[in-house]
Amino acid sequence: MMPKTDDLVLFAQVIELGSFSKAAEVNGLTNSVVSKRIARLEKVLGTTLIYRTTRRLTLSEAGRVLYQQAQLVAQASKDAFEAVSGFSQSLQGHIRISVPTISGELILAEAIAEFCELHPIISVDMSLDNRFVDQIKEGYDLVIRTGHLEDSNLIARRLLDSRWTICAAPNYISRHGKPQTPEDLLQHNCLIYSYQESGARDWLFTQHGKIYPLRVSGNFSTDNAAALRKAALAGHGVAYVPRCLVYPDLQAGSLVELLPHQVGKVLGIYAVYPYSRQPPRKIKLLIEHIRSRYMDIKHYF
Template sequence: MDQLAALATFVRAVDHGSLSAAARSVPSSLTSVSRQISALERHFGTRLLVRTTRQLALTEDGRMLYERAKSILGELKEIEERLAGNRREPSGRLRVSAPALMGRLLIAPLLGDFLRAYPSLSVDLLLVDRNVDLIEEDVHLALRVGRMPDSQLVMRKLAEVQMIHCASPDYLARRGEPHTPADLAQHDCLVFSDAPGAATWRFGREANSGARIRISGRLWVNSLDALAVAAENGAGIVRVPSWQVEKQLVEGRLRRLLREHEPAPAPLNALYQPSRLGSTKIRAFIDFLVERWRRSDPLCR
């Protein structure tokens, strides 16, 4: 048995949801695919898949092998790309995840220029406000804001993000302007969260000091876009990245508050697996973002 070929067939079967779909993707025969899966199960002495009439289900051992096999095959692909890196330009498909609002406003507008610069590359941009599993979701590069816990992932700092507080002139005329973080207890605060409830806003330039104020807002939304619109229309005080509301601040639709109490900028990091360290397509994308953002400085103001 060719173990690498069998592992690749196993991963394709799981990704496509059936043995027949995996066979069509190569193309190969259904008999050949089934034989390779069975050989893997005999080799490892355990059942990997539960076959039903409609779909495949992974056993616990199958799930572990799928994740490791996908990583191993990815590492081999990256080795091929690294060895060929000096001979050809970046090519293939690059899967990137980023926070939804950042991806929509700061990354998507640049993709046209990026794709023109690298005609052999294709990009999948996954916009989600959660931490994706790079192996499980087959993501090559993840952009995340904030200080990262200890991790085996490779991390490169791209820029910094400044969170600010603002409200509409109409709201401030009605309720007055807060001068200290403690004053927020007397105000309507707008909370960004995946679920209703209180939030904690940190103030002060030092990461491990400063005030932490518990915010129990009258309005919570799981979209920063929607919160900014609500703040423009007098709903209360919002906490957002400075780049998101730059235009509203310039035009006077929002006013920046508590500037002397703002937290230190949070790092924006690019994360990827160590096995992809030599990937020319990842390096090309990161370098492109850094160069463009350094030129326009849209993130931290």
């Protein structure tokens, strides 16, 4: 016996909403009916999907696998109904989005608030977080991330490239000299941005078209980009950061760019969303809006 499609959709809703009672309320059902339908789904599949306690629901391993697929079924059903009803031509509902702190503070907070003003019956909940969130498990509709995509259950659209830069304050350079080669940095106090995918002390450089790491050292590290920028501005050392973070400082002369033609770190900025044949129109329009705002200040990157 095959599972019923509406039971799969209901299962996805239970997990997304976090309780049987909320799923029951959304669908105009009683708690007992929701419980019976999830039990029927488990019986058909021959495995436990959800461990129930008085305070929370926990997915089994089989439940986690099914949840990913059930979300696709739910989205496909929604797309089909929207295509027939014409709902897809209107923009309404709620979007949960996670964005990196630098881009969030630099441009995305204003850009997303502007999007909400343009589409007043859409609400957006924006979280600023550098970590690679579990988009499906944590229920994000859209994630903006800098780095590399590995999860095959997600689709990533490249928005633009983010180049990194090495910089220091003029007073630091006057006291310690200006590095002429990457290896000169071994004699300098390098400020470490510890929140990176790997190798926070392994700064990347390019030589003869190839990228190579150089391990630097320093007496200050932080996982907060704004704190690192302030330490560099105060003349405490040399920083290796996304160029967009310090672009105004470089233009004002508060920071000086070092070894600009030898820096080897460039990362893509992506809009990431769960796999489906046709993402909701509101998500597609939000991605386009975000991309256009990035393009407005692409010289920062």
